[in-house]
Amino acid sequence: MKWSEICIHTTNEAIEPVSNILHESGASGVVIEDPQDMIREETALGEIYELNPEDYPEEGVYVKAYLPVNSFLGETVEEIKQSISQLSSFDIDVGKNLISISEINEEDWATAWKKYYKPVKISEKITIIPTWEKYTPVSTDEIIIEMDPGMAFGTGTHPTTVLSLQALEQYLKEGNQVLDVGAGSGILSIASVLLGAEHVYAFDLDDIAVASTLNNASLNQVENKISAKQNDLLKGVEPGADLIVSNILAEIIVRFTKEAYHVIKPGGYFITSGIISGKKDLVRDQLISSGFEIVETNKMEDWISIIARKPGQ
Incomplete structure (x- = not known):
């Protein structure tokens, strides 16, 4: 063809x-x-x-x-x-x-x-490898994420994904219930489980992204801890999440910060990424307006990640 x-x-x-x-x-x-x-x-x-x-x-x-x-x-x-x-x-x-x-x-x-797509060390613990590459871990506590990007999704080396993974490594706690909004290939969902999450609910408006998440979850043998479904951001999602991670456009993040505040538990974290530098204040101001406190802001190249927290506990 x-x-x-x-x-x-x-x-x-x-x-x-x-x-x-x-x-x-x-x-x-x-x-x-x-x-x-x-x-x-x-x-x-x-x-x-x-x-x-x-x-x-x-x-x-x-x-x-x-x-x-x-x-x-x-x-x-x-x-x-x-x-x-x-x-x-x-x-x-x-x-x-x-x-x-x-x-x-x-x-x-x-x-x-x-x-x-080659093996790449993303953070202190996490290394991402595509399915066709052989890789030998360099340390006993290294977390290996195997990804099959198909022909539509990346393997996780973009700065927005790296910032998200580094934030998950820092803020996710053992036993957390996690929501991944705009899951894409499912890399953040998989990382969350491997970092200790009890369960991850992965949402994406694209049914192909949902299928990709499920496929990659199976590759990494974490499919029993990831529920992926087609959903419009957090519409219809019940409260009770310990942590929300979302690596999508700034213009989309600002549309559901109020829903995120409602869904997340007091003391829970909201990790946002996919924010171009010029849109940092837009997202920051919306998070604060929705009730969050800003914990940390990180930058890689022209991209920003903002970690926010719901007050309480």
Whole structure:
């Protein structure tokens, strides 16, 4: 089968919404080519990527997706262009927003994309490995998360995910009940269980994300402690969570901070990530307005994670 590679030259801030647009348009794979990866390769423990600098933009990022070549391709590409352009109305900087199309064979894609995913140590304890890589733990207390990103979700090396994992490692307590809002590939749900959570309820509006969470939970043999289902943020969720983690856009986080405050127990933590630097105050102010106290704010590259706490206990 022939596939068409669509490449969008955009900004770090627009990665998540652009990726979502591509996925909803039927993309069979998304790759992020971020020049910051070149820096991370030099500073990380061990080899992460075998990267060619010529593949990367001097500024911004490339978001690439793969669509089947068929009679609807032209119409699909036009819809993608319109949807991405409309992101500006949500105060999302799409940058250059240059779009190019090229053709690629399925067998070339199926093997080439895996070069982007190698074992990587995320935090003091956590190392993420893709399913096709062999890895020997370097310490007895190392937590290994095995991920199969399929051709739609990342393996956890994006700064927003790293910030979320580091916060979970610090604030999650043994026996916690955890809610993962916008679960995606399920990596934060899996990490929560491996860090000691009693049970995790993973929510995502995308049914493919729910299936990915369940698949990755099974790979890591924690499926009995993760309940994943399609849900719109925290709608209909009963109170009783010890910790909520959400790695999604700032514009989405501010929509459910009041529900999060209602659902979480007194003394519980709300870990938010996926926040571009320019939206930090927006999220911070909304959390405070909803009743939370800000415990910590962390930054990695252009991304922010805010840990909030519900007063009490």
